[in-house]
Amino acid sequence: MNFLFNLRVLFLLILALAVWALLPWSAVLALAMVFAGWMLLSRRGQQAASVTGVGISTLRQRLGSSSVVVIGIAGVVGVLVALLAMGEGYTETLSKTGSADTAIVMRGGSASEVSSVLNRDGIVVIEQATGIARDKQGKPLTSGEIVVAANLPVKGGAADDEGSVQVRGVGEQAWVLRPNAKIIAGRTFQPGMRELVVGQGAQRQFIGLQPGHEVKLGTQTWKVVGVFASGDAYDSEIWGDESVVADTYRRGSSRTSVFVKLTDAKALDTFKAALAGDPRLQVDVDTTLNYFSKQSEGMSIVMRRMGLTVGTIMAIGAIFGALNTMFAAVAVRAREIATLRAIGFRGVPVVVAVMLETMLLALIGGLVGGLLAWLIFNGFTASTLAAGTTGQLAFTFKVTPQLLWEGLKWALAIGFVGGLFPALRAARLPVTTALREL
Amino acid sequence: MKYFHLIWAALFRRKTRTFLTLVSITAAFLLFGMLDAVRISFDQAGKSANGAQRLQTGSKLSFIQPLPQGLGEKIAIVPGVKSVAYANWFGGAYQDPHNQVFTFAVSDNYIDQFPEVQVGDDARKAFTNTRTGILVGENLLQKYHWKVGQQIPLQSNIFPQQNGSKNWTFDIVGVLHPTDQSVAFYGQIILMHWKYFDDGVMKGYNNGQVGWYVIRVKDVSQADQVAKAIDAVSANSDHETRTQTEAAATASWMKQMADIGLIVGSIMGAVFFTLLLLTGNTMMQAVRERTSELAVMKTLGFSDQSVLATVLAESVLMVLIGGLVGIGIAAVLIPLVSASTGGMLNLPTVGADSWALGIGLMLAIGLVVGAIPAWQAMRLNIVDAFAGR
Numbered sequence: 001m002n003f004l005f006n007l008r009v010l011f012l013l014i015l016a017l018a019v020w021a022l023l024p025w026s027a028v029l030a031l032a033m034v035f036a037g038w039m040l041l042s043r044r045g046q047q048a049a050s051v052t053g054v055g056i057s058t059l060r061q062r063l064g065s066s067s068v069v070v071i072g073i074a075g076v077v078g079v080l081v082a083l084l085a086m087g088e089g090y091t092e093t094l095s096k097t098g099s100a101d102t103a104i105v106m107r108g109g110s111a112s113e114v115s116s117v118l119n120r121d122g123i124v125v126i127e128q129a130t131g132i133a134r135d136k137q138g139k140p141l142t143s144g145e146i147v148v149a150a151n152l153p154v155k156g157g158a159a160d161d162e163g164s165v166q167v168r169g170v171g172e173q174a175w176v177l178r179p180n181a182k183i184i185a186g187r188t189f190q191p192g193m194r195e196l197v198v199g200q201g202a203q204r205q206f207i208g209l210q211p212g213h214e215v216k217l218g219t220q221t222w223k224v225v226g227v228f229a230s231g232d233a234y235d236s237e238i239w240g241d242e243s244v245v246a247d248t249y250r251r252g253s254s255r256t257s258v259f260v261k262l263t264d265a266k267a268l269d270t271f272k273a274a275l276a277g278d279p280r281l282q283v284d285v286d287t288t289l290n291y292f293s294k295q296s297e298g299m300s301i302v303m304r305r306m307g308l309t310v311g312t313i314m315a316i317g318a319i320f321g322a323l324n325t326m327f328a329a330v331a332v333r334a335r336e337i338a339t340l341r342a343i344g345f346r347g348v349p350v351v352v353a354v355m356l357e358t359m360l361l362a363l364i365g366g367l368v369g370g371l372l373a374w375l376i377f378n379g380f381t382a383s384t385l386a387a388g389t390t391g392q393l394a395f396t397f398k399v400t401p402q403l404l405w406e407g408l409k410w411a412l413a414i415g416f417v418g419g420l421f422p423a424l425r426a427a428r429l430p431v432t433t434a435l436r437e438l
Numbered sequence: 439m440k441y442f443h444l445i446w447a448a449l450f451r452r453k454t455r456t457f458l459t460l461v462s463i464t465a466a467f468l469l470f471g472m473l474d475a476v477r478i479s480f481d482q483a484g485k486s487a488n489g490a491q492r493l494q495t496g497s498k499l500s501f502i503q504p505l506p507q508g509l510g511e512k513i514a515i516v517p518g519v520k521s522v523a524y525a526n527w528f529g530g531a532y533q534d535p536h537n538q539v540f541t542f543a544v545s546d547n548y549i550d551q552f553p554e555v556q557v558g559d560d561a562r563k564a565f566t567n568t569r570t571g572i573l574v575g576e577n578l579l580q581k582y583h584w585k586v587g588q589q590i591p592l593q594s595n596i597f598p599q600q601n602g603s604k605n606w607t608f609d610i611v612g613v614l615h616p617t618d619q620s621v622a623f624y625g626q627i628i629l630m631h632w633k634y635f636d637d638g639v640m641k642g643y644n645n646g647q648v649g650w651y652v653i654r655v656k657d658v659s660q661a662d663q664v665a666k667a668i669d670a671v672s673a674n675s676d677h678e679t680r681t682q683t684e685a686a687a688t689a690s691w692m693k694q695m696a697d698i699g700l701i702v703g704s705i706m707g708a709v710f711f712t713l714l715l716l717t718g719n720t721m722m723q724a725v726r727e728r729t730s731e732l733a734v735m736k737t738l739g740f741s742d743q744s745v746l747a748t749v750l751a752e753s754v755l756m757v758l759i760g761g762l763v764g765i766g767i768a769a770v771l772i773p774l775v776s777a778s779t780g781g782m783l784n785l786p787t788v789g790a791d792s793w794a795l796g797i798g799l800m801l802a803i804g805l806v807v808g809a810i811p812a813w814q815a816m817r818l819n820i821v822d823a824f825a826g827r
Contacts, residue, residue, distance in 0.1 A: 064719060064722065065719050065723070067715070068715055068716050068719045071711075071712055071715050072462075072712050072715070072716055074712075075708045075709065075711065075712035076712075078708060079704075079705055079708050079709070082704075083705075109535045109593060109595055109604055110535075110595055110596075111529075111531070111535060111536060111538065111595045114502065115529055115595045115596045117596070117643070148500060148502060148503070149500035149501060149502050149503075150499065150500050151498065151499070151500055151501075151680065157693075160686075161690065161693075162680075162690065163690075163694050164500060164501060164694065167500075217499060218497070218498050218499035218503075218678055219498075219674070219675075219676065219678055248499075249499065249503060250676075282602075310469065310473075310705060313465050313468055313469045313472075314465065314466075314469065314709060314712075316461070316465045317461070317462040317463075317464075317465030317466055317469075317709075317712070317713070317716075318462075318712070320458045320459070320461040320462045320465070321458075321459075321462050321712075321716045323458050324455055324458040324459055324462070324716075324719075324720065325719070327454060327455070327458070328455070328723060382696075382697065383694075384694070384695055384696050385691070385694045385695050390500070390501075390502055392694055
């Protein structure tokens, strides 16, 4: 009988948690309102409120064991939010790169820029296609670019420690095609010269990328003349003149990709159709926005899964910690609760009171954990070798309100489970047994 | 040891509480076991006895820049070099361009540089004799249900053939069986002939170049000098090289992937801090409610030190039980996780190092957690305790 009851509770609990996971914040708010209304207006609710009041007023005497619930849950939420913030920051960096009205053209079937090759004839054909915006002189706004990599010494590493940085050879129009990218120090490179402008992310990661310094790419010496900031994935690149970069890497007149400014976002289809209809070309066309977002897909899933796995295991630990504390709390107050029931309080107010107390502790834990994650990790810089690029991609952790909300939901769920079983025990214990206890 | 049943009885005095605490400890050490496996797999990649004999030579400019094939002959005569093999990145994909399969175009002797990757003698011979032959990693073979003898098409996302098509056809002639964790990667790749690749690829795409060289040295202790000598061969040419031991090269890649040590370290820090408080609270409760029992023990003649020791032993025992179960579960779970990703994620099972580190942590946590309650138990005054003061 008891076993069947527990089984039913467990089943309902899993169902409730599944619903809870899907609930948007508006529904949670509505639920909280309904609940508050019930507590204020119905007789049963008022009873529950007064029992809860008694429980919470004694919290101070149980500070030690109550703080276990708070800190346990704060730990789960903190780690969970921090790990998810890592994935979030990574995804955001890539998905805000590019725009809907610029397109990237690569050779058909290329997974990423670096594995694409376009020859001179092809590029000329692409630049004449319809749908491309033109500047005041009537020149098409396009940039044939070449993506390669360079080994540079990394900051904070051993003397021989070199990291890979993505090098992009760009045309004059590159800055028009990427209005986000602005020179923040020094100047831009001069065409035909071995000069580089470096992204601010790359500058932070590698040694010697200050304006005026010289760096060696292979046997050649290049001069760093400026730093640019764009707030997206380009920040991790270093840029030079396309023909000089192609020369250094012995690529002749071939390029890896062509970036074009479309007349507007709707012109993509026209542009795509124009290229697809040309028998001289075998290319893939996408908006730059789409292209960069897609690059982040695989890695984001991995990061999110890792965060959720670690969060789940920690949550299990925290649930049992909360159960422990609340069973102890209920045991201490067994006589008090039995007395309430003896004088006519029903089971529901008792259950609600214990649950509310646990969830209040969980809420505090969730807030503390979220706050800590935000204080420590928001804006924290990390880097990885991203899929589809040849260099390290720097990104910052992003603790968004959405993630904090997700963390709070976890906290409340842990509190719910941790409070439910002790609450049921308190409400179901026969009054006579409880009164005699201790 | 004679007090063991006493400690055991004290531990399970309140079964529910001990059980709940144990589950928390188990969860913490389960996480420890799994994260430590991740950390170790990053740490130890490329570190093996065979790996120490191998050097990797790539272009100094960047890893995507090719080197001339002729350089191999010059490297081979550098003193201390045992054998030279080379490889190219082919960039294969199966059926769908986004379904990437790591494929290398390699010299005939490439696989001989990796004695820890097992290939049958017949397969080895068949590979040499078949122009279109490929050796396929065992995990990959399973994943796509391929068989030896089967002909498979692969697309290259970089290299078109002479006729412009990017579809290449291959015959599976053998299977690569990695026998060591450090070369587990070879279970997931395809090796094809460099010759077939270079002959077949469209003019202007490869021009007889290779991506990198894999060199075995005669004497491991000379590896660094040999590496320097190899780089000296091409110094001041337009294709300067950078030679590293396999371990150093892999470590550098891993470091660029992610600072795993930092991530694992911070997570475990948060977990163990929480665990300390949680088990600490349990132990405090356990000792508090046993005050009168402890007083009885002292009345019977147990010394202060033995009371201290029993309480400490109790907390250590509790953390040990939970922790061992946790790492045990991790040891069972990790192969399952590796298997479910089809070999993409290849984690080592919990090794002796992890067990040792884990048990060390358990003892430390147990002692820290038990310290205050044990101290209180030791200082307990018999008269006060009975009087309930």
